[in-house]
Amino acid sequence: MIFTFLSPPLHPVAELARDFFADxxxxxASRFRSEVRIDQKAEYCPTLSAxxxxxxxxxxxxxxKIYTPSLDDFVLQCMNNHLPVKLFVAVPRDAADPDxxxxxxKLCDRGVGLLEVGDTGSRIIRQPLxxxxxxxxxxxxxxxPLKYREDLQRAEQLFRDGDPVKGxxxxxxxxxxxxxxxxxCAVKKGxxxxxxxxxxDKHSWASVLKFMQTHFDQTAAKCPALTDIFIAQxxxxxPHRNEVSHPPKDVRSRTRRDAQLRTNFEHAxxxxxxxxxxxxxxxx
Amino acid sequence: MDxxxxxxxxxRVELIDRNPENPRIxxxxxxxxxxxxxxxxxxxxxxxxxxxxxxxxxxxxxxRRWRCSKKLGRETVPALIxxxxxxxxxxxxxxxxxxxxxxxxxxxIAMKLPRVVLLLSGELGREPKEHDICERTGLxxxxxxRCKLLIELPQQxxxxxxxxxxxxxxxxxxxxxxxxxxxxxxxxxxxxxxQLLRNKDEVRRVLIKKYQGNVIKNVVHFRLLAKIARASKVxxxxxxxxxxxxxxxxxxxxxxxxxxxxxxxSAYNERDLVSRISTVLDALSRLVPDEVDDELRQELHxxxxxxxxxxxxxx
Numbered sequence: 001m002i003f004t005f006l007s008p009p010l011h012p013v014a015e016l017a018r019d020f021f022a023d024x025x026x027x028x029a030s031r032f033r034s035e036v037r038i039d040q041k042a043e044y045c046p047t048l049s050a051x052x053x054x055x056x057x058x059x060x061x062x063x064x065k066i067y068t069p070s071l072d073d074f075v076l077q078c079m080n081n082h083l084p085v086k087l088f089v090a091v092p093r094d095a096a097d098p099d100x101x102x103x104x105x106k107l108c109d110r111g112v113g114l115l116e117v118g119d120t121g122s123r124i125i126r127q128p129l130x131x132x133x134x135x136x137x138x139x140x141x142x143x144x145p146l147k148y149r150e151d152l153q154r155a156e157q158l159f160r161d162g163d164p165v166k167g168x169x170x171x172x173x174x175x176x177x178x179x180x181x182x183x184x185c186a187v188k189k190g191x192x193x194x195x196x197x198x199x200x201d202k203h204s205w206a207s208v209l210k211f212m213q214t215h216f217d218q219t220a221a222k223c224p225a226l227t228d229i230f231i232a233q234x235x236x237x238x239p240h241r242n243e244v245s246h247p248p249k250d251v252r253s254r255t256r257r258d259a260q261l262r263t264n265f266e267h268a269x270x271x272x273x274x275x276x277x278x279x280x281x282x283x284x
Numbered sequence: 285m286d287x288x289x290x291x292x293x294x295x296r297v298e299l300i301d302r303n304p305e306n307p308r309i310x311x312x313x314x315x316x317x318x319x320x321x322x323x324x325x326x327x328x329x330x331x332x333x334x335x336x337x338x339x340x341x342x343x344x345x346x347x348r349r350w351r352c353s354k355k356l357g358r359e360t361v362p363a364l365i366x367x368x369x370x371x372x373x374x375x376x377x378x379x380x381x382x383x384x385x386x387x388x389x390x391x392x393i394a395m396k397l398p399r400v401v402l403l404l405s406g407e408l409g410r411e412p413k414e415h416d417i418c419e420r421t422g423l424x425x426x427x428x429x430r431c432k433l434l435i436e437l438p439q440q441x442x443x444x445x446x447x448x449x450x451x452x453x454x455x456x457x458x459x460x461x462x463x464x465x466x467x468x469x470x471x472x473x474x475x476x477x478x479q480l481l482r483n484k485d486e487v488r489r490v491l492i493k494k495y496q497g498n499v500i501k502n503v504v505h506f507r508l509l510a511k512i513a514r515a516s517k518v519x520x521x522x523x524x525x526x527x528x529x530x531x532x533x534x535x536x537x538x539x540x541x542x543x544x545x546x547x548x549x550s551a552y553n554e555r556d557l558v559s560r561i562s563t564v565l566d567a568l569s570r571l572v573p574d575e576v577d578d579e580l581r582q583e584l585h586x587x588x589x590x591x592x593x594x595x596x597x598x599x
Contacts, residue, residue: 005320005355007313009450035355043357064313070320070356 001034006047006062010092013117014047014062017090020115020122021060026053041081044074052086054247055254056130059087064095066114067103075110078131082259084251085131086113093118110134111160129160132258136160137266143273145284148174152269164261171268172241176205178275179234181284183208191221206238225278233271240264292331294360295341297353300334303343305375307396308382310389311348314452320352328353331362333381335369342368345381372403379421390460391445393423394431433467434460438485458492465506466491472510473529480529490535499539508544511552518551 001018003011014034022029031050038049038057046059061071066089078085089107093116097103107114113128139156141149151174159167183200186192192215200208213231218224248254332346343350344366353361369377375396400421404412418425434442441463448456466488474481481487494500509532515525528547531538564587576584 005316005351007311007316007450009447010313037357045355045357063317065317068317068321070317070324073324 001032001048003034003047005035005045010062010064013090013092014060016117016119016122017060017062017088017115018048020117021050021058025058027058038085039081039083042074042077042083042085044070044077046074046087047090051251055249055251056084056086057251059085060090060115061087062090064091065097065103066091066095066100067106067112071110071112075112075131079135082132082255082262084133084254084258086128087111087131088113088115088124088128090115090117090122092116130162130258132255133160133162133164133262136262137269139269140273144276148178155265159261159265164258164265168240168261168265168268171265171272172237175234175237175268175272175275176241178272178279178284179212180205180208182279182282183212185282185284186212186216186221189221191217193217205241206235209235209238222281223279225274230274230278234275237264237268237271240268290333291365293363293365295334295363295365297350297358297361299339300332300341300343300350300361300363301337302347302350303374303378305371305378305396305399306343306347307378307393308347308389309392309395310446310449311351312450312452316348316352319348320355323349323352324356328358328361331364333364333366335366337368341365344369344374344377372407375400375403376420379423389449390427390431390464391434391442391449393427394435395442397428397431397435430460430464433464437463437467441488457496459503462495462503465503469506469509469513473513473533476513476516477526477529480526480533487533490533493535494537494539499537501539501541505540505544508540508548512540512544512548515548515551518548518555520548520551 001011001014003014006014018029018032021027022032027050032048033050034048035045036049037043037045038059047062048058048060050058052058061068068089071087071089075087077083078087089112091097091114104114106112107126111129111131111134112126114125116123116125136156136159139152141152144152151170155167155170155174157167158164158170180200183196187195187200192212194215196203196208196211196215198207209231213228213235216226216231218226248257328349330346330349332349333344334341334346335344341363346363350361379393379396379400397417400417401412404416404420408416412420414425414428417423418428421428423431434445437445444458445460445463448458449460470481470484470487474484491500495503500506509529512525512528512532516522524547528543532540532543
């Protein structure tokens with residue numbers, strides 16, 4: 001491989017890193033390119049890059065430090081453009097980074113992975129996040145009742161760790177559980193102008209919400225903000241509940257999908273936050 | 285150098301090639317990363333210099349800036365486009381540009397000198413002398429001689445230096461300076477006692493081992509080795525010199541500095557003192573009585589007292 005920037009003593013490290021990923025990720029060595037841009041929207045040229053079998057872009061930057069400031073812009077560009085990049089920094093085993101602690105923290109904060117390379121073998125010290133998923137706005141768990149926090153935290157973790165569909169589904173599970181609970185409470189307390197003639201646990205979620213939209217008496221329930229317009233927002237997220245995780249067929253599809261899923265997730269959280277707020281008067 | 289026709293424009297990074305005559309072949313990672321970060325924040329502030337070669341451009345100055353721009357994925361870089369030089373001028377341009385910059389890696393310059401000599405011979409019609417090379421390359425005579433010492437090293441040591449030069453400067457141990465000092469001292473020993481250097485490579489191996497093992501603590505101690513070899517000038521017995529050199533050049537824990545201090549420093553100090561006394565006597569002989577002020581009178585009295593005491597103690 002030809003390197004313009006990488007200094008010669010680190011060339012063997014790059015080759016060993018490439019061989020490691022070729023073996024462990026099932027990528028042929030010929031797939032790897034050296035020091036090229038991976039996308040028009042990301043300017044930096046990582047030491048190595050290759051498309052993975054699941055349509056991510058594996059990027060490996062070889063250095064004798066575990067993090068360099070020049071990666072900051074690249075990471076940001078990937079995140080902002082939802083590029084499904086998994087970025088590793090590959091360092092020689094005997095590298096001595098004088099700013100190890102600070103650089104490790106930066107690595108973790110930015111979702112970058114770390115590969116330690118040696119003649120007798122290489123190992124992943126830290127797995128990266130897909131940068132297309134790493135910019136998810138963290139959930140402010142303090143806005144939610146205690147009993148939902150673990151589920152929401154798990155949802156966020158699932159999303160960041162590479163299963164955004166499941167992460168979204170988990171948030172929607174929480175919304176569905178809370179809205180069905182409200183509906184059952186409304187029946188008990190007589191907050192419906194007309195009682196439903198179907199089972200609130202078994203009937204489709206969208207139908208339950210549509211019924212609420214027409215018959216829910218927000219004045220009686222002391223939830224004035226739970227208007228039919230707001231319930232329409234709740235109805236709007238229901239189609240995402242049953243989204244199936246079809247693997248994207250190429251990098252571009254994955255980029256579009258990850259961007260959409262991030263929007264869906266954050267929107268669902270916003271809707272849930274509002275719903276919790278609007279139903280504070282009700283003990284669910 | 286004719287730069288009157290230089291044109292400043294943004295040129296595509298991918299159209300630029302490195303100059304094959306650039307003596308600089310080593311680009312330390314830590315230095316490149318520092319420049320990379322600077323260019324990332326501030327851009328390329330000083331245009332690179334290139335000349336046109338067909339549809340492409342060849343670097344005259346700015347290879348590091350070019351490499352960093354490529355790494356950052358920049359599409360263009362600001363460049364001053366100059367007239368294409370002939371091969372000799374191209375080579376000499378490299379030397380002269382870089383001679384104004386930070387400290388060079390001497391060995392990489394040394395490796396280009398044979399080509400300078402070849403091209404200069406063609407132009408001059410004769411073998412260039414030292415002053416020809418210095419004048420045309422911008423190198424000082426001292427630097428040129430240091431380069432010659434390096435180029436004459438066996439290949440394994442040149443390879444060793446090149447490997448070392450890749451490390452950040454603070455981590456380099458077997459540096460060019462080390463080999464230069466060692467070779468200079470061995471030249472002196474060879475000149476006086478060639479029988480002690482029948483196996484020069486073995487001697488080098490031993491000295492390198494001693495330096496890496498911190499028996500020889502400083503590269504400047506090799507100058508003491510040269511002084512030991514020339515100690516007959518200060519009337520040290522030849523047998524003492526030979527036995528000391530044998531010890532110092534042997535595979536053991538004997539340190540040059542200690543041997544010099546124990547067996548040779550007093551002889552050299554005495555010679556230095558005699559030389560300084562001579563200088564003072566000479567100055568005194570030219571002194572006019574009117575020039576003797578109070579301060580000088582005081583110092584002269586001190587000198588007389590001190591000298592008398594030394595002579596009395598010496599019996």
